[in-house]
Amino acid sequence: MAETVETDAQDTAAADGRRSLGSGPGRLLVALYGIFTVAAASRSLYQLIAQFHVAPLAYTLSAVSAVVYGFITFSLVRGGEGARRAALVCCALELLGVFGIGTWTLLDPAAFPDATVWSDYGMGYLFIPVILPVTGLLWLRRARSA
Amino acid sequence: MIDALTIAVGATALALAAWCGFAAYRDEPTKDWHFIGMALVSLLGIVQLVVGIVQLAGGHTPDKGTALFLAYLIGAAACVPGTGFMSLSERTRWGSATVAAGAVVLAVLEVRLFDIWGGGNG
Numbered sequence: 001m002a003e004t005v006e007t008d009a010q011d012t013a014a015a016d017g018r019r020s021l022g023s024g025p026g027r028l029l030v031a032l033y034g035i036f037t038v039a040a041a042s043r044s045l046y047q048l049i050a051q052f053h054v055a056p057l058a059y060t061l062s063a064v065s066a067v068v069y070g071f072i073t074f075s076l077v078r079g080g081e082g083a084r085r086a087a088l089v090c091c092a093l094e095l096l097g098v099f100g101i102g103t104w105t106l107l108d109p110a111a112f113p114d115a116t117v118w119s120d121y122g123m124g125y126l127f128i129p130v131i132l133p134v135t136g137l138l139w140l141r142r143a144r145s146a
Numbered sequence: 147m148i149d150a151l152t153i154a155v156g157a158t159a160l161a162l163a164a165w166c167g168f169a170a171y172r173d174e175p176t177k178d179w180h181f182i183g184m185a186l187v188s189l190l191g192i193v194q195l196v197v198g199i200v201q202l203a204g205g206h207t208p209d210k211g212t213a214l215f216l217a218y219l220i221g222a223a224a225c226v227p228g229t230g231f232m233s234l235s236e237r238t239r240w241g242s243a244t245v246a247a248g249a250v251v252l253a254v255l256e257v258r259l260f261d262i263w264g265g266g267n268g
Contacts, residue, residue, distance in 0.1 A: 027236040031229050031244045035251055042217055050213070126254075 021079040021087070021143055029139055032132060033073040036125075040066035040117045047114070055114035061101060062116045065129075068094050072136065081144075088140045095133035098122055102130075148197055149265055155190045155222070156256035162187050162226070163249035170242035176233045184230040184245065191223040191252070209264030218259050225252040 022030045044062035052059060068090055075087035102121035105112050115124055122129025162183050166176065176184075198219045202208075208215035229248025233241030 023236060024238060024240050025243075027232060027240045028243045028247060031232055031247055034228075035225075035248075038221065042221075046213060046217070 021084055022076045025139055026076055029136060030076045033069055037069040037073050040069055058112045058114050058116045065117045084140055084143060091133045091136040098129050148201055151194045152256050152260050155194055156253050158187050159249045159252040163246045166242045167246040170239045173239045175237040175241050176245055184226050188227045195219045195223040208262050210262040215262050218255055222252055222255045
């Protein structure tokens with residue numbers, strides 16, 4: 001029974017390319033990206049409103065990361081070749097952001113009185129911010145050939 | 147009261163994560179028993195949300211601020227139901243993996259909640 005269900009799911013995924021980005025392993029990515037969108041967005045919104053003067057740079061960068069996460073989540077759910085390419089670009093941007101801001105926070109801690117989502121390569125978030133774009137890029141590359 | 151609830155939700159969330167993670171490892175989708183487990187954890191999360199709001203209404207102030215506490219409470223309550231629904235339409239091992247991920251996130255949120263409330267003081 002379980003096997004039939006599984007083949008069905010694979011058939012529909014293959015037949016319907018628009019939905020394949022968010023199914024299978026993509027479903028796990030949608031969940032993680034969704035959670036990170038909500039986390040980063042609510043965190044930066046709160047900080048931008050309540051305590052913007054404390055660390056304007058850090059909070060603005062958190063807001064940017066929230067937008068990137070949100071866009072990738074949306075693209076994964078929407079599916080299709082255009083969305084796949086857009087998500088690919090965003091995942092690359094995200095990876096650059098994590099490494100860039102991660103290095104920046106280590107070199108110039110004075111510029112960051114408070115942490116961003118991508119501080120210290122996402123250490124405060126169990127390094128998921130680094131792992132996520134890498135798996136995202138791998139998945140999006142594989143989704144093209146499928 | 148709220149500390150005990152936080153620990154209970156965290157522990158059951160970890161158990162659910164292990165259970166669904168095991169299902170993913172065995173290449174199985176989430177089944178009825180998994181959904182009963184998710185319902186239990188979700189119920190605990192909702193109880194925690196209600197108890198948290200009642201405590202806030204009763205005049206308690208969390209160590210790290212009311213807004214933060216409330217946001218984490220709502221996020222915690224939404225975690226497992228959200229990923230549970232996602233696994234309903236993903237009848238493969240990846241549906242199980244999604245629920246396991248949601249449950250791990252819930253456990254992490256509980257640790258933060260404990261900290262935000264000022265665990266041990268009330």
